[in-house]
Amino acid sequence: MMKLKLILPVLLFANQLYAQDSLTIRKIYDEALVNGKCYENLRYLCKEIGPRLSGSDNAGKSVIWSKKLMESYGFDKVYLQEVMVPHWVRGAKETAFIIDGKNRISVPIAALGMSVATPKEGLTANIIEVHSIKEVEELGEKVIKGKIVFFNRPFDERMVNTGEAYGASGDQRFMGPSIAAKYGAVGVIVRSLTGNLDDYPHTGATLFDKDGKNIPAAAISTKGADKLSAMLKMRKLPLVKFYFKQACQMLPDVVSYNVIGELTGIEHPDKFITVGGHLDSWDLAEGAHDDGTGVLQSAEVLRIFKAMSYRPKNSVRAVFFMNEENGNRGGKKYAELAAQNKEEHIAAIETDAGGFTPRGFSFEDVSNDLMKKLSARWKPLLEPYEIDRLIAGHSGTDIGPLKDKRPGVVLIGFRPDSQRYFDVHHSSNDVFENVNKRELELGAAGMATLVYLIDQHGL
Known part of the structure; x- marks a missing residue:
């Protein structure tokens, strides 16, 4: 009887947490699917700016536009990280x-x-x-x-x-x-x-x-x-x-930038959860799926939180990395400055597999015990949204350098359905018209959900 009395409050508290998380996740999806902005933002990036190979004029234009976009959403901090990038022209x-x-x-x-x-x-x-x-x-x-x-x-x-x-x-x-x-x-x-x-x-x-x-x-x-x-x-x-x-030819390196937006944590402002993709693209097309969808889903995560008046416990960053395609200079610079500033990163999530129907997330170099715990905790919450496939696997190129520079960070890859991605990848077919609005918004909601769960419960 005594054991039962001790267990019941724990179960009651767990049920309350589950109910609270479930309600918040429903609100995240409602905001993304009803008021989502990432599809229209992607249209502008693709049609008004276009291909964004590192070092190009369009890459520079995309940096200016991305910073203004984040500022328009009222994020707590919006800033640029300078990085030297290669300049190859076709x-x-x-x-x-x-x-x-x-x-x-x-x-x-x-x-x-x-x-x-x-x-x-x-x-x-x-x-x-x-x-x-x-x-x-x-x-x-x-x-x-x-x-x-x-x-x-x-x-x-x-x-x-x-x-x-x-x-x-x-x-x-x-x-x-x-x-x-x-x-x-x-x-x-x-x-x-x-x-x-x-x-x-x-x-x-x-x-x-x-x-x-x-x-x-x-x-x-x-x-x-x-x-x-x-x-x-x-x-x-x-x-x-x-x-x-x-x-084609190689020209001298040029100055470019990572673009970063941040919501400052109300309990742990010096601990960070990063979500991001790469702003640069190859020059043959608009870089819609690779990786316009990724950067704009990342910004959408923070915009959703702002719209819901959700104040994260930890600082949450959206990072538009520059130069993933031919050098990964942006990812290396971000990790270098994170180490230099002694930032504690809890997790980093990369979205660079297209804006197709979300399926789940892959966790890099984590133990089987952690994967079992995460599945047990989060699968019931993620299952209604069909984003509950949590597996061990590769995370992403941009966040990869954090592994050596900030030991302890958990690296995570967003995993949408993969069947159509390489039909358009790095080709002239990678255009805005090949992105589905609802799939894009579901992906943004899925990433916002994972960031919320990590922020609330840790890893």
């Missing part, structure tokens, strides 16, 4: 042909970010198809030297999460050109990192060693890749050549 539109005897067959390509230009007249060479970096290393200089290397490993369609397929294929774009250069290749063509069969080349950064040779590298559309592969199989190697021309 130049004139690329051209490419498969040369089969006297026939020239045009295929769509796009220079990879940080690549160099071809000679002004373009580059023509025999082409060799490979499916892995290991294959290049096995073929060696004897076979590779003087040729254009064609990396043609497609997404593994068996992988349900398309982000995992992207990760499994990504090394051929990230590292493939630099490895091919070591064995004497004169250029590289990489199959676009998408599972979709289309004629839109998908760009993205490639990495070259500082002391290594930087050779021209471009992505080819998946339809173009299939066409090229079929022709190589039909003809003997010397009969099929490849021509491409691109005019």
Whole structure:
């Protein structure tokens, strides 16, 4: 009887907390779905400003606009963090042909970010198809030297999460050109990192060693890749050549900024929960899903709290990081200054997987015990909104540097449905029209809910 008397008040208190949290979460969703602002803000960012590659004029315009937007919402603090960023420019539109005897067959390509230009007249060479970096290393200089290397490993369609397929294929774009250069290749063509069969080349950064040779590298559309592969199989190697021309170049680094808005905690103003995405985008399109949706959902989290008159216990920041796409300078600068200022970060949430239907969150480098506790506590609250998939996994590039600079911070990735993201990722298809208003607002509400739960109950 005595044990029962002790247990009953605890259960009553737990039920009261659950009821209070449930009511607050319902209010968060009501505000996001009825009065949400992130869709209209995204329209402005995409249509009035447009592509925002680091170092570009549009990137600078987006910084000014983002700061004014946060100030208009009356956040407690709005400020800029200066960061030096790379300035790579694409130049004139690329051209490419498969040369089969006297026939020239045009295929769509796009220079990879940080690549160099071809000679002004373009580059023509025999082409060799490979499916892995290991294959290049096995073929060696004897076979590779003087040729254009064609990396043609497609997404593994068996992988349900398309982000995992992207990760499994990504090394051929990230590292493939630099490895091919070591064995004497004169250029590289990489199959676009998408599972979709289309004629839109998908760009993205490639990495070259500082002391290594930087050779021209471009992505080819998946339809173009299939066409090229079929022709190589039909003809003997010397009969099929490849021509491409691109005019990209690296310019000196320029000054840019992270944009930060903050609601100051009423109990622990020196403890921080960060939610953010990256403001920069590739230059082929408007950067709608990558990552306009992410930054504007992040600002929406704070706007929702303001609209509800919710004052967080801990300080909550929305961070628009600059330069995720080709350097991650913004994420590194944020972590560096967090360490310098001795800020205590409880959690950091990154949204950089598109503005599609929210499914849940991934927690990086956390124990199984913590995952079980979080699922037990929060799954009943999140389940009605279909955002209850809490898993161990990668968080995000921008918040990653916090791991080393601020040990103890829990890094979390927002996980929407992944099936359509790589149809548009890094391509000219990444436009405002491909974002669904309700999906975007549901994602903002889901992130606001997680921030609220962390703020109220910790991790």
